[in-house]
Amino acid sequence: MIDHVEVRAGHYADSVTLMQVSNEVARIDGVDAAIVAMATELNRELLLGMGFVIDGAGPDDLVVAIRAADDQVVGAALAALAAAMSPPSATPSGPSDVRPRTVSQAADPSRRLALISVPGEHAFVEAIDALEAGLDVMLFSDNVPVAQEVVLKERAAALGGLVMGPDAGTALVAGVGLGFANVVRPGPVGVVAASGTGAQLLTCLLDAAGVGVSHVLGVGGRDVTEAVGGVSTLRALELLAADPGTQHIVVLAKPPAPGVADRIAQTAGRMSTPVTLALLGEGRPDLTQRAAEVVRAVGGQVPSEWPTWGVRPAPGPAGRLVGLFSGGTLCAEATLVADASLDGVRANVVVEERRRVQGLGPLDGHVLIDLGEDEFTRGRPHPMIDQRLRLDRIRAEASTARVLLLDVVLGHAAHPDPAAELAPVLEEVLRDAASEGRPLDVVISLCGSRGDPQGLERQAERLVAAGAFVALSNAEAARCAVAIAGGAG
């Protein structure tokens, strides 16, 4: 038997608590006696009577006295003491009418992720707060300065956390869609996406081909730039590589800065999970070709034709192509398709400076606009949620357009019934064109899955009923529209 006696000066706890603590400690195997008490005169006498020797302790001091078989038991007893005396880790019981005002205030051990969508100028502060509170972050907010993104991701790396974004519209974590995400079947493909709508289209195409998805980790469009250095892409790759449910990884991004590309290749090369590096851009395979590649890689069957709805319009007289998009990557892909066949295509994405359009001033010629760009979303909901801006634009452009190319994105967080809003306007402009004897066609790239809450078939049917041709493959829709704009022969 050995005695362990220590005086913790100035540590106060009430006697009821200390009796409970003493009992906890005494319950340890090999503990013969244990008293944890304030060193009041009474308690000092009690301890003395039990043969414990204490010096220089007063009623404001806590005495720990343990008699145990050996040092090891004393260690176990002290650990039990620490556990019994530590403050409760759970939040206090009973209803609380205090709602958290910051992310860290809301964080507790049952939370793993913060989904932050506050205005861009405030997003960085909340995101840092979340990381420091032990949460991973999905940063939906846009308009976040790149210098803040760099600091945020450095901090995440130091803390072992993941930052998805800023401007990450899409993620799918263990079946939960965060932001704009489609309801796709679970399966072996994990996606690291620097492009939100790109990931949505890819997963919808995979779903249509019968291939499921494990997780989609968005990283934000700027992650693979030189400045940011691909920090989140690399982290997401590591996470997916360690995930037993992921058997194939797709990295979806614009071509990274050279140094970043090397790092991604190195990390991918170290991993046992195969990686498809699906880079988007001029002269590279489109998303539909990428989807087919992935389907083949996991042993699936590539459909001979991707789903379409309605009658494919036949090219007639040539005319203006007007593309009005809510998905940035969908707009970029369509612009590349258009650029390959049509002259003088202008856009607010992808194209070089002199062909770039800004704002929504009067337009002519072939033009494709991503209405989800930062300039249109400051103080306004995203066009996937609120189509008003686009509906106005459709009405304005239809009188001079030969073909309207539109995307409709379904899934979580998107408009609950976009076709119901869009169809009447399409009917209106098509009717006006017909009454004036102008040729006008509408082609729609429908990004959705059969599981989406809006109902893929129902949406497609409503759009077809309004007079549109609908395709699941964005590239196919774009080629169809470009052919119409180019004219027959």
Place this chain on the structure above:
Amino acid sequence: MSDTPVRSTMLLDGAPGVVTAGVELLSASLIAQGVDVTPVDWRPPVEGTAAALARIAADPRRAEANRTAVERIVTAEPHWVGMTTAREALGLERGQFLHAGPPIDWERASGPLRGALIGAMLLEGLADTPEQAESIAARGGVELAPCHHHRAVGPMAGVVSPSMPMFVIENLAHGNRAHATLNEGLGKVLRYGAFGPEVIERLRWMADVLAPAMAAAIADLGTLDLRAMVTQALQMGDELHNRNRAASALFVRAIVPSLLEAGLDPKDVADVVRFINGNEHFFLNLGMPAAKAATDAARDLPGSSVVVAMARNGTDFGIQLAGTGDRWFTGPAQVPSGLLFSGFTEADANPDIGDSTIMETSGVGGFAMAAAPAIVGFIGGRASDALRATRSMYGITLGEHPHHRIPILEFRGSPVGIDATRVVRTGVLPAVNTGIAGRIAGTGQVGAGLVTPPLEAFRDAVLALAELAPPLGGGSPA
């Protein structure tokens, strides 16, 4: 980057519990999917602070500096170690006076502060009549400085003159000291701006009888552990700012045996004990320097946004941060709202005054309101208001006190370490309990209640702290 990968790999291990801040649609979409969501009641920060908050958030020193600040506050071991005078301990000379709150001159001083200065001048023999004192002070014949600049704190007017006896509090953990005068009791007293003959007479008795008795007691005790006393008092229904009844009783219990054995005149001992027993706020003047000894240990930590002092002079409410040195950031002191003693109205109340907000700064007072349901009358009358007050303070503080526990909250530590950036981000202001002084010098206490610190003090502090942080790089919104 893969030093601590464990945390994030958990992200993919099943449906995550999610905290959301921002667009409600995104929370709704998660809830529709059956996800366990905690939505943040997010709102934009105080106007004009977004860039400053970002710069502070990015400051690589901040997290560690704030951790250190909270650590220093909660590990402080304030003990009462002796008695002194302001002349002896603080070097205060004839014609020099300390006061509560941030710096102020006679011209801007409110009624209670002027009254207390007049009283102190009479006490020190600088003037024979109140009128004479007033005219000397009005033409700049006295030198004023904040208590906080001289390792001291004072309740209400907080006026300290050279001959006044003071408690010496030493923070045994960090070695720094803090001082406060002895509490005079309620009614017509100097700290509320009274300067009549009975006030001066009482102050003389305190110097001649009370202080020597205290000196004898502490000489016998050696030291008295004030942290332990605060800890116990919190479990006995005190919040240590507006209620000090338990702490004062514990104090008497601790010193009486020493007083009885000190060989003092039994009549004096009886007077001393009676005096303390008649003043349930006697402990406040020990609690305040104990709190200052704790928060002073957190001063001068570059990058830290932790508040180390909140104090009012009856005109301005000022705060200081660990990361901004001795600078004060001020806004107009508000008139407290609460219960007024019978016979008084709002019109009789002076704007907020006193260094006693050091209690809230150290995590008790209004922050520990949940521990003191007996005095909820001051803040609206319902025990649930007391719980809400404390719970909401966890949102603007960085730590929980390991010793100062609150029974009704399952012995959760009291919220401690006010983060000025969180105040500015949330708009939630520190909950401050306070006594209410009469507006006219010499009226005394007219009530007690809650006061709202001015948000601009926190805003200015945050803007100044940001100036001291390294710039974030030349990025503009892309």
